[in-house]
Amino acid sequence: MEGVHDMGGMHGFGAVPVDDVQLPFDEPWEGRTFGLFIAAGAAGARSGSIRPGIEAIAPADYLAMGYFERWARSLEAGLVDAGTLTVADIDTRVRTPRPPGRHAQDTNPKMAAGLAAALINHPRRPSGEDVPARFDVGDRVTVKRMAPEGHHRCPRYVRGVTGTVIRQPGGWPHASGDGPPEAVYTVRFEMGDLWGEDAEAGFLHLDLWERYLA
């Protein structure tokens, strides 16, 4: 979809809020959100993946929310969609908070250890698969005009722009989740071709599925 999450090139967001914070979570609930998202996925208790769930957030809300608020919203949507919880369940529990009851003291060290291991399990080879590719390194390719409703990874700022293929890292199923692995290309664009005559000098690189290119 063409959503507000596609921010490349926009004005109005001010200076970068540079800080030197090294910890991943500012508040404990952010860590819980992250951990629950992964644990619920491993337990088969939620459907969907993180990005489409986040992009489904209403545009004004998306912009007003922090990063882990969006994760929390995506997690909730996935749990509800899978039938694990209902919005009413959660609403009720928020209004009448109490500590977890049954199973509150349960632990599952085997699952915890397994999941921790899986998260940092290094693969034998890179994930890109060997697939047929229409374009070669060095080819000039133009990003198609499009306005897909489904989840995609083709930012608006490259539409209609021509660049050069500099790498073909492999094939992956398209971001929308459908179909077999499809060739992805790393394409180099000149900044001036993206932003016009006042652009800074330099190059912009983007990984694009074959379906986006002509």
Added chain:
Amino acid sequence: MEGVHDMGGMHGFGAVPVDDVQLPFDEPWEGRTFGLFIAAGAAGARSGSIRPGIEAIAPADYLAMGYFERWARSLEAGLVDAGTLTVADIDTRVRTPRPPGRHAQDTNPKMAAGLAAALINHPRRPSGEDVPARFDVGDRVTVKRMAPEGHHRCPRYVRGVTGTVIRQPGGWPHASGDGPPEAVYTVRFEMGDLWGEDAEAGFLHLDLWERYLA
């Protein structure tokens, strides 16, 4: 600027909230906002124009606000920028509301009548001025790539797209307010050239200043 106000083509905003309301203001304060904006302009009490003031609203706020809330924000910014009021003046008055004091009973029937007449005063001729024009009706023109920080009227969805000039209504100073009148062209684009192979059939027309075109 490239802001969230530039909505053409985006997803995520749902169905059109069709209604049959014929009155221009839903709540009295909306009418006051509109009237104050015009009256303050006529009194020379605010600077700026409506659109840049609205586009300066932070993106998340812009999307969360209603139409006349944006006008209210733009009005306030213009009054503050002109030195007529300070934000502190307004904040204080909001916290301690009381009816207007001095001059509350004043009227200015002459200004009211004059302004009402000016608002509906029909011009002798269309406002477009006769200016030199680089392109002729029938010419194919391509919208330049750009990312201007200032106020402009060139939506992102036509960048890099080629269309045909169908009219040259005249010249106006560019939207940013600078310089002499500059030719404006009404350009016709094919929907497929804007949105790709899945586009609906039809044509999209847009008035574009000469500086946007090549």
Added chain:
Amino acid sequence: MNDRPADAPHPASLRIEAIEALLVERGVITSDVVDTIIETYEHHVGPLNGARVVARAWIDPDYRARLLEDGTGAVGELGYGGAEGEHLVVLENTEAVHNVVVCTLCSCYPWPVLGLPPRWYKSAAYRSRMVREPRAVLAEFGTTLPEDVELRVWDSSAEVRYLVLPLAPVGAEARSEDELAGLVTRDHMIGVVR
């Protein structure tokens, strides 16, 4: 967007009230001027103006020709014009062509002939979608356009303001101008209804 209770004032309402009070106290403006501006657009300038223009065009071929040639001038003949109507272009619907108007960047609208824009015209949904999927949007207004009718969308975001001249009803020449004007709605002249 607001979680306030139904009877609580909108926060912007309090702020605008404060601004008006301050401007009045300081002698910058008087409230009757504001009243008059509101009254102008609540009672005097609205779609009835446009409807009269359309009705005249339906019964008077010479006027129609002038209207399509110079919208500003022909609308002015009927006494209409002013703010946001400084350069009007009239778009002619035919059996083969349908026109519809939007402003993606804000909500530009031909005030002198239609008044201030309706709520939905100002909505993000209308602004974002009308340029990309106009037939789908028209369907939400109950308007189904035959496939063979050419659809022309006008994104009026610069200086020109657009008014759609709808198809005349059958037998228009035999009806009075007032009667015809009564048939023309705002939605016809924006183009969301055919």
Added chain:
Amino acid sequence: MNDRPADAPHPASLRIEAIEALLVERGVITSDVVDTIIETYEHHVGPLNGARVVARAWIDPDYRARLLEDGTGAVGELGYGGAEGEHLVVLENTEAVHNVVVCTLCSCYPWPVLGLPPRWYKSAAYRSRMVREPRAVLAEFGTTLPEDVELRVWDSSAEVRYLVLPLAPVGAEARSEDELAGLVTRDHMIGVVR
């Protein structure tokens, strides 16, 4: 974004607490699993992993060559890998070239070597501006890039994750791997610092 007092819980916090309680009660998950995931990214997976990769590359030319050829494999040699690092590409800074990474569409980031992304990497300002005015953004990090250095921005929004291999300090070969790793920061490996 929130007007809540400093000591009030974030609304999302209450909601997440309710969700966890419900999932635990219903036997869907146990809280120790959540604890372990948090601990993994708070204590075990972070920029120190990437720093060790960089330090090794600085002192071992063969490793450097493997790293640039197959990032995933070479990082795996040091025991790092996993979620969001399934296909790593390492970008080599040189005297003539500087690389910097962003994700405009969300906040894609090479977790196994850098941990979870910093707050500013996830900000709308960084995401919107790094692809359009990278030198201006670098300046906000205190990084002024000579005009003759070629700037390469990588918008890592699909499947590949990118790690910047910074320029080695003078005399790197004479220093220990641990000492060198201590010089490498997260910001070097994103490319906002040179």
